[in-house]
Amino acid sequence: MNIVLLGYGKMGKAIEQIAQERGHHIAGRIDISNRADLDHLADDAVDVVIEFSSPEAAVDNIRYSLERGWPVVSGTTGWLNHRADIEALCHEKNGAFFYASNYSIGVNLFFQLNKVLASFMRKYPSYRVSMTEIHHTEKKDAPSGTAITLAEGIMEHLPQKTRWVTDTPATDNEVAIESLREGTVPGTHTVRYDSDVDRIEITHTAHSRQGFALGAVIAAEWLPGRQGLFGMNDLLSSNEPVNNE
Numbered sequence: 004m005n006i007v008l009l010g011y012g013k014m015g016k017a018i019e020q021i022a023q024e025r026g027h028h029i030a031g032r033i034d035i036s037n038r039a040d041l042d043h044l045a046d047d048a049v050d051v052v053i054e055f056s057s058p059e060a061a062v063d064n065i066r067y068s069l070e071r072g073w074p075v076v077s078g079t080t081g082w083l084n085h086r087a088d089i090e091a092l093c094h095e096k097n098g099a100f101f102y103a104s105n106y107s108i109g110v111n112l113f114f115q116l117n118k119v120l121a122s123f124m125r126k127y128p129s130y131r132v133s134m135t136e137i138h139h140t141e142k143k144d145a146p147s148g149t150a151i152t153l154a155e156g157i158m159e160h161l162p163q164k165t166r167w168v169t170d171t172p173a174t175d176n177e178v179a180i181e182s183l184r185e186g187t188v189p190g191t192h193t194v195r196y197d198s199d200v201d202r203i204e205i206t207h208t209a210h211s212r213q214g215f216a217l218g219a220v221i222a223a224e225w226l227p228g229r230q231g232l233f234g235m236n237d238l239l240s241s242n243e244p245v246n247n248e
């Protein structure tokens with residue numbers, strides 16, 4: 004496949020390595036300095052765009068790609084207040100848009116575990132739920148997109164929780180998310196339930212960016228030829244074999 008990397012930072016480079024190992028051709032490596040190069044690519048020279056840029060750049064990047072008729076796999080976080088506009092554009096253009104706050108297969112298993120745990124805890128309101136996410140100091144957004152997805156999973160199964168907050172103490176209706184920025188941490192997420200006598204805690208720790216990058220390449224292999232809005236649940240429940248080696 005011919006892949007354009009829209010955003011060529013830490014994730015763009017990790018994705019490039021895995022995409023090439025899997026036999027794909029990188030048709031463009033785009034960052035702020037050479038963004039105009041996109042205009043010189045022929046529509047049919049691109050099978051899929053993989054967009055990992057910045058919260059400020061993502062909407063324009065995705066919009067541009069959909070306008071060109073290119074399927075888009077996006078992992079950029081911190082822009083989802085514009086998600087409805089992008090989804091409407093995707094429908095208008097009969098395009099294909101794939102989004103995940105986290106492309107790691109392990110994190111997507113963790114999302115399921117988080118929901119199962121929340122549904123267990125429904126009968127035990129004395130436990131107070133909270134979350135901590137830790138990332139490298141270059142991360143621009145907080146809380147992480149993954150933490151927001153975890154909070155949404157909790158709210159789906161604990162109906163008394165109606166919103167997430169970043170300031171503590173949280174009220175009985177709120178899920179508190181603490182964001183820490185330390186060194187080069189690729190991404191650690193903990194969900195905990197505290198009572199006066201004990202704590203139940205689950206943690207996902209990424210050891211590198213490899214898991215995120217591999218998931219994004221797998222999504223990019225899956226998307227071309229499809230039309231509509233997709234996420235990791237669509238990919239993981241698909242009947243087609245997924246090469247995650």
Ligand SMILES: NC(=O)C1=CN([C@@H]2O[C@H](COP(=O)(O)OP(=O)(O)OC[C@H]3O[C@@H](n4cnc5c(N)ncnc54)[C@H](OP(=O)(O)O)[C@@H]3O)[C@@H](O)[C@H]2O)C=CC1
Binds near residue numbers: 009013057058078103
């Ligand atoms: N969904 C997931 O699984 C994951 C999501 N992410 C998210 O991906 C995003 C990128 O992360 P990361 O790679 O670590 O960040 P980096 O800061 O390392 O890289 C961002 C890249 O985007 C480029 N960029 C910024 N603005 C534009 C623009 N207007 N057009 C084109 N390129 C642009 C930057 O260019 P320049 O270098 O010139 O500034 C840089 O190359 C973040 O939002 C992060 O949260 C990260 C990991 C996993």
Ligand SMILES: O=C(O)C1=N[C@H](C(=O)O)C[C@H](O)C1
Binds near residue numbers: 104105142148190
């Ligand atoms: O910025 C990062 O690095 C990461 N961002 C994503 C997020 O905000 O959840 C995914 C991963 O945790 C790494």
